[in-house]
Amino acid sequence: MPDSLFKKYFEILIACMLLYSMIVIPLKSFLMSEIEQPPFFLVIDIIFDLIFMLEIVVKFFYAYSNRGKVITNFKQISRRYLFGYFFLDVLCILPYYGLPF
Secondary structure (H helix, E strand, C coil): CCCCHHHHHHHHHHHHHHHHHHHHHHHHHHHCCCCCCCHHHHHHHHHHHHHHHHHHHHHCCCCEEECCEEECCHHHHHHHHHCCCHHHHHHHHCCCCCCCC
């Protein structure tokens, strides 16, 4: 359901992860090379990547409201997500490390 407790808590988790990523990744990239980074950062990066991948899967099952009607049909939800934010979400989970910058 669009207002389920799971969805609310999951979205809060994702928002916190995005805030962390917006602050820590640029600082990490600016202040340390890949070799200097403690293993803690690698573990966090892997966990975040897995959760962001899980988010993509979960979004295929998020019901939504359309003109006051709750849409729970998998095909309609999938189509809306695929033609909406799916490609942006996939682009955002691609690993940034290894990119030449």
